[in-house]
Amino acid sequence: MPKTETIQVLGRGTNVDFTIDDSVPFELAERSLREYLMACRGLYSRGTVSINVGRRILAPDQMSTIRGILNQETGLTVSRYWCSPDVLRKALAGPESRRALPPPDLEYARNPSPARPPIVSAKAGTPLAQVPAAPEGDPARHQEHSAPVPFPGRGGFQTRPVQQLSMVFPELDQAQGDSLSVQIPIVVMERDSGSAVDLEAGRERPNGASAESAYWGVSQQSAMPAPEPLTGDENGKEGKAAQSVKSEEPSAEPEDDAWPPADARPAPNDHALLIKHTCRSGEVVKHTGDVVVYGDVNPGAEIVAGGDIVVLGALRGMAHAGAEGNSKATIFALKLESHRLQIGSHVGEAPRAAGKSKRNARSVNPQIAYLRRRTIWVAPFTQRREEYGGGTPYEG
Amino acid sequence: MKGKTIVITSGKGGVGKTTTTANIGAGLALRGHRVVVLDTDIGLRNLDVVMGLENRIVYDLVDVIEERCKLSQSMIRDKHLPELYLIPAAQTRDKNCINSEQLTDLCRKLEQEFDYIIIDCPAGIEQGFRNAIGPAQEAIIVTTPEVSALRDADRVIGLLEASELHRPRLIINRIRPGMVKRGDMLDKDDIVDLLAVDILGMVPADDRLITATNQGIPVIHDKKAPSGQAFSRITARIDGDDVPLMDLEPKGGLMDRVRYLMGINRSEYTHA
Incomplete structure (x- = not known):
């Protein structure tokens, strides 16, 4: 600054x-x-x-x-x-x-x-x-x-x-x-x-x-x-x-x-919040709009966004997209390793015991989490779509 | 002369902060520097025990800060190294009886006399932690390859960065190369990937270290101990030398494997 x-x-x-x-x-x-x-x-x-x-x-x-x-x-x-x-x-x-x-x-x-x-x-x-x-x-x-x-x-x-x-x-x-x-x-x-x-x-x-x-x-x-x-x-x-x-x-x-006054009140999802550091354990970020993290979200950190969450790194902490009830919100990460995700009012837990997938720590596997039929699904991200499909269910 | 103040911290307890402090202090003194190690774990002091100086304590850190004695009176000279001094913590007080400014003043005074001031930080992130990081110009994080220790280390790194102590360096303690090789323990890359900090060194788990600690002699004096060699390298790196990381490889010989399977090997690593 x-x-x-x-x-x-x-x-x-x-x-x-x-x-x-x-x-x-x-x-x-x-x-x-x-x-x-x-x-x-x-x-x-x-x-x-x-x-x-x-x-x-x-x-x-x-x-x-x-x-x-x-x-x-x-x-x-x-x-x-x-x-x-x-x-x-x-x-x-x-x-x-x-x-x-x-x-x-x-x-x-x-x-x-x-x-x-x-x-x-x-x-x-x-x-x-x-x-x-x-x-x-x-x-x-x-x-x-x-x-x-x-x-x-x-x-x-x-x-x-x-x-x-x-x-x-x-x-x-x-x-x-x-x-x-x-x-x-x-x-x-x-x-x-x-x-x-x-x-x-x-x-x-x-x-x-x-x-x-x-x-x-x-x-x-x-x-x-x-x-x-x-x-x-x-x-x-x-x-x-x-x-x-x-x-x-x-x-x-x-x-x-x-x-x-109405003009001073940002509409929901109006702006994105750009975080240019690794979110470490204990850090809580809450924002009404979208959140973009230029780094990792480590275990113990928490991101709560009114809109979407995009993590240009590994997401290992808690992420809650669409916190104001937007079930269309998605969570994207280059490495999605969270044990628990939330979209809207729905919670999903990673199906397999995480930690075993760490063999290729350096590799990147872009994934997106979305909500369908009250279940959070995580699918490989190929391109932006209106509706996502497939992937692994994260049962609530 | 202008010294440098380094805090050794971890968040979690029991990962080896005090042992690391004693060994780094001894190592820097072995390299010819004037060093003082400062125990800020008031109420739970044990740096003096690890260094074998428990019997010599007359005055402590709180006495200095509350001006009941002179600074020089509280400094205990090490048994082995004439250039290494210890300022012990008080055992009968608690962490709230000093504050960060007082400790900072003390360290600024010590920096005039010494090359390195190594602060042993208490576990936790409360007052004791804030006291200890106040004077520091550099921070060293000690962690073990366990999820809980890493979580705490991550939190502490966040707090250090928030306190303008950027780029802390990491020591991974108690690595068991055999377990890492079998995939049962987090390895260096996993840890560095998670914490995103520079690595200062790795210390293998070592029975000799435990023996040495119990005898009150820093293991760095034991030339045969792998952990002692690891601490020598770490010290050299702190001192500015460019030393490669220790190559931690499990013993590959047939007999070692047999011994390991029979459960009679004393340590499953060696260093190259």
């Missing part, structure tokens, strides 16, 4: 972080961001990002500048700005500190531009991040890509794939700057338990709620949308009131209210 002095991009797979130096002047940060994004145009595709503002609080016009840059250069949509609770607390702590900082929040609260409804989790209809008008800065920016359409058992849009990766490889954040996947649908995800500050919700502010209460409605937990006001009681109550009002609003204006 290209790097400039002020912008650093780290990440791999479905997890990419932008970090922008928050000590440089805003103009410089802005320029570097634009240059960087221009340099790698095409690398990022539609989606939404959340922005951690770091230590600085910016004015609304600066916020919209960043939003404009991202949108213009990459088509990414900024869904919200957030920062750690400490920054918020400090920003509002003393009058002097408040004076020192531009008060974008109040600005927003006074002129609630009803451009957008509160952020609402796709499933529950509960507001994701209640909080309003956000301080805004350029700096540490978190763009996280994850499955926009939840896999079964996952709640809402604050999905887990990235967190899972982080759990598996706690060091991942610092790691592997060079193997970034391309063309990933990007969806907001909050990484850690910093509080979420929701720009959109801030704009949305209903008239009744005071600016202060709105400001402080900070949702503490990233995974759970339940908001927890940080401030005193009265503020908290007001905040909650505001939230409840907001959570009702989407039903009133359905067309505009869905979140993420």
Whole structure:
């Protein structure tokens, strides 16, 4: 990944972080961001990002500048700005500190531009991040890509794939700057338990709620949308009131209210995820589209794809294609040695005791697994067809 | 002088990390380097036993890190090699009582004095593992030709790569050439194919190694032991020499086969 002095991009797979130096002047940060994004145009595709503002609080016009840059250069949509609770607390702590900082929040609260409804989790209809008008800065920016359409058992849009990766490889954040996947649908995800500050919700502010209460409605937990006001009681109550009002609003204006906005929501199978390393034991890759692995998938690794899985190497780990119920999905590998495959909701186990077929470890035998009559079949791959036939059944 | 810190790790326990550490340390010292071996397996120390230095322990790693003694006081000179030192782990503490930064600081200090710092990593991938890989500039993975050990090695390689320790090198321990030839054991190609890392060496299973370990003398001092010769080659490779891999061939003679069938051969391999 290209790097400039002020912008650093780290990440791999479905997890990419932008970090922008928050000590440089805003103009410089802005320029570097634009240059960087221009340099790698095409690398990022539609989606939404959340922005951690770091230590600085910016004015609304600066916020919209960043939003404009991202949108213009990459088509990414900024869904919200957030920062750690400490920054918020400090920003509002003393009058002097408040004076020192531009008060974008109040600005927003006074002129609630009803451009957008509160952020609402796709499933529950509960507001994701209640909080309003956000301080805004350029700096540490978190763009996280994850499955926009939840896999079964996952709640809402604050999905887990990235967190899972982080759990598996706690060091991942610092790691592997060079193997970034391309063309990933990007969806907001909050990484850690910093509080979420929701720009959109801030704009949305209903008239009744005071600016202060709105400001402080900070949702503490990233995974759970339940908001927890940080401030005193009265503020908290007001905040909650505001939230409840907001959570009702989407039903009133359905067309505009869905979140993420329709254009930011990648369709299933929209993009492929390209993994340019060997997936080793313990690594879990989840993606809504197709997954292509430029290497092996070792035993103990897991690939879960909404679409097809193509492994340009040996597939020995767990592969689950069509995870959202697509029974037309296939799994292709140059060497298909998995003991267990899943397509859609069907599971198949390799018929023979694997391991005996290893005599010709170097040879390549392209095979494709497909689903027919509720059974997974594995056949030698000769060419791409609409319908596959023959092969060995992997009984469920 | 600027030394190099190498961590010996495996994920799975019991594959021979400690023995490998002792032998590589001794081997590098035999080649004239100043070497310190560092046992980070706090609470379950045994590098000192393998090196036969158990009786000399006064201070340990945790004492150094908590500044109860000077660094030089905790270093135990080897019986055989004056240029080889051991810093033993504490036996009465646990792995959470030190952290990666402290160990890194310690290793940076040692690098000023020594050519090689060899870290014996504990099994597992928890705090002890993170401590041990923190200071390392290079990593050596030890595995045995078993599926379980390979699975763990694969995981550890993933974790090392995620920690910016790229291109770890692999030692396959306890290979039984006879079994490999009969197809009952994974061979080198299978393992390298799976793990996709460079191979540093192969060590045959060897009764002499067990004897030597029990006596507290690294087997590398035993010129006749195949495993000792394997460790000499590995050490040379670490030191930058280009040595071919050991040729592990089962004995081909008629009498050996007869002995093997009768179950009285002591070891089924020899080295070429």
